[in-house]
Amino acid sequence: MHSTITKIDAEQADFTDPLRSYRDRFDLPDGVLYLDGNSLGALPKTVRQRVAKTISEEWGEQLIRSWNTADWVHLPQRVGRKIANLIGAGDGSVVTADSTSINLFKVLSAALDLNPGRSKIISERDNFPTDLYIAQGVAKQIGKGHRLVLSDAPSDIPDMLDEDAAVLMLTHVNYRNGYRHDMAALTKMAHDKGILVIWDLCHTAGAMPVDLTGAGADFAIGCGYKYLNGGPGAPAFLYVNPRHMGGFRQPLSGWFGHRAPFDFDPSYAPSSNIEQYLCGTPPVLAMVAMDEAMSLWDDVDMTAVRAKSVTLCDLFIQEVDSFADEFGLKLVTPRDADRRGSQVSYSCDNGYAIMQALIARGVVGDFRAPDIIRFGMTPLYLKFAEVKQAAAILRDILETRAWDAPEFQVRGAVT
Ligand SMILES: Cc1ncc(COP(=O)(O)O)c(C=O)c1O
Ligand SMILES: Nc1c(O)cccc1C(=O)C[C@H](N)C(=O)O
Structure with a gap:
């Protein structure tokens, strides 16, 4: 199995994305791939x-x-x-x-x-x-x-x-x-x-x-x-x-x-x-x-938001499909876009530690007990290339067992 779209394809999708101008309207720190806007949305610049x-x-x-x-x-x-x-x-x-x-x-x-x-x-x-x-x-x-x-x-x-x-x-x-x-x-x-x-x-x-x-x-x-x-x-x-x-x-x-x-x-x-x-x-x-x-929503086309959300979720699912079985990740989100929202979740062992290891590498998602790792797709500020990269980092963390380090086992009050 291999990933279905190349880095160049993902960058091309970002280039032609009708919502791409919205990204600049948010403050997002460098080096962060933010897949947690389904828990706390990013800061729109003008709010400050x-x-x-x-x-x-x-x-x-x-x-x-x-x-x-x-x-x-x-x-x-x-x-x-x-x-x-x-x-x-x-x-x-x-x-x-x-x-x-x-x-x-x-x-x-x-x-x-x-x-x-x-x-x-x-x-x-x-x-x-x-x-x-x-x-x-x-x-x-x-x-x-x-x-x-x-x-x-x-x-x-x-x-x-x-x-x-x-x-x-x-x-x-x-x-x-x-x-x-x-x-x-x-x-x-x-x-x-x-x-x-x-x-x-x-x-x-x-x-x-x-x-x-x-x-x-x-x-x-x-x-x-x-x-x-x-x-x-x-x-x-x-x-x-x-x-x-x-x-x-x-x-x-x-x-x-x-x-x-x-x-x-x-x-x-x-x-x-x-x-x-x-x-x-x-x-x-x-x-x-x-x-x-x-x-910020005054002129947003919600049909475009939904279309991008579906594609972001599909892309992440396809990328993770290529290694999910090997590492025991089970997709719990419907594959059918008509039956899902704008997030992708997997059940797995050691989910909390895996998410902490991801966050340490700049991929911010969250964990929901007992065993769900969750990735939120926010069409206004997330890029296709970032979603592809986040999946690659997840794969690396699973392959190297980077999650199996003591600092990733300690539960915070908020997960
Ligand atoms: C479906 C749903 N309802 C309610 C809440 C929370 O409600 P409150 O804003 O009162 O904490 C959340 C998340 O926190 C939620 O996901
Ligand atoms: N409301 C939250 C909070 O006060 C702290 C941390 C996260 C949240 C969340 O929004 C959780 C969220 N509703 C969820 O879907 O799990």
């Missing part, structure tokens, strides 16, 4: 200046006036509009706020409130754990006997959609293996049984086109720090289908969700719009970084 300006001028000089003069107060809606464009959501249906976990708490509470008399929340055992933990917490908090029922394989889900299911809560692209659900088909199946659907778009937004409106999704959530490049701990987003707007739906009844926060009324009166899903004061510096990062 924009945040510095916000600190020195808006905060330093204008002080409290900036809530109005710089319109800080509407950052959640403004950034929400930019994200809406990437996920097929209409105006006024997305806000940026809080974390994905907190936003899930809000929308799951709302969904269960909207669908009374049913007890099941359907999800997957392999969903990102915070989603499952939040569902467990919401069920306990509501105290009406809701229970979380988990599938062990995507193919089991349709049969689990019955008359006692209130909500189907899925992550569109699985964080571990990169499997991608058919959003439109599952949403329809659920709706046919009277079930509301929540999609977690953490591994989707900014990685591929999404059409929440077309799919008829009820709610969605997602984070700002992966493919959207909003920075570590960036504010998350949430989507509410306009048909569910109005009423008092989500229970974190902070003042930013009030109809008129600056009336300072002692009684809570919910906004009838997406603002009801806000809670408290937005973290302005993080919001500004997110806002700036999102401005």
Whole structure:
């Protein structure tokens, strides 16, 4: 077996890449092949200046006036509009706020409130754990006997959609293996049984086109720090289908969700719009970084993003195919591009040490316990030649057993 494309082919693909100009809009350190933008996106260059300006001028000089003069107060809606464009959501249906976990708490509470008399929340055992933990917490908090029922394989889900299911809560692209659900088909199946659907778009937004409106999704959530490049701990987003707007739906009844926060009324009166899903004061510096990062997407062709993502993943898979069996790497990401997101994952022994050895050689990916090494493909700043080179370094590390050194066995708190 041998690799299917040459270095020259890869460089040629970079040369003709319609997205190649975006690379220069990011700060990426020399000598790093960054395959972890599915965990923390790279720094868009203009974010540095924009945040510095916000600190020195808006905060330093204008002080409290900036809530109005710089319109800080509407950052959640403004950034929400930019994200809406990437996920097929209409105006006024997305806000940026809080974390994905907190936003899930809000929308799951709302969904269960909207669908009374049913007890099941359907999800997957392999969903990102915070989603499952939040569902467990919401069920306990509501105290009406809701229970979380988990599938062990995507193919089991349709049969689990019955008359006692209130909500189907899925992550569109699985964080571990990169499997991608058919959003439109599952949403329809659920709706046919009277079930509301929540999609977690953490591994989707900014990685591929999404059409929440077309799919008829009820709610969605997602984070700002992966493919959207909003920075570590960036504010998350949430989507509410306009048909569910109005009423008092989500229970974190902070003042930013009030109809008129600056009336300072002692009684809570919910906004009838997406603002009801806000809670408290937005973290302005993080919001500004997110806002700036999102401005990079203004003219991005998402079809080109998806096409490049598919080719980057295919290239990496082909390259690793030539040595995977020999070293016990098992591809756990679907080969079928229609069933995957924008990452490639392998299960293997010694995965943590292998990833540490890769990072020491400048190939940054990550490890997910118990045995997955993960490589994220970010079309805006990753080159084909880098993906090919990363596979070659992986091969070298396996051949030389470079991973079998004491310093690569020590687990950090974050893997
Ligand atoms: C699918 C998914 N949901 C949620 C989260 C995390 O949520 P939070 O931003 O609240 O930490 C992640 C990653 O951290 C994720 O991959
Ligand atoms: N949210 C993260 C964090 O706080 C620290 C390190 C990594 C992350 C991640 O985003 C993990 C990620 N959601 C995952 O898919 O594993």
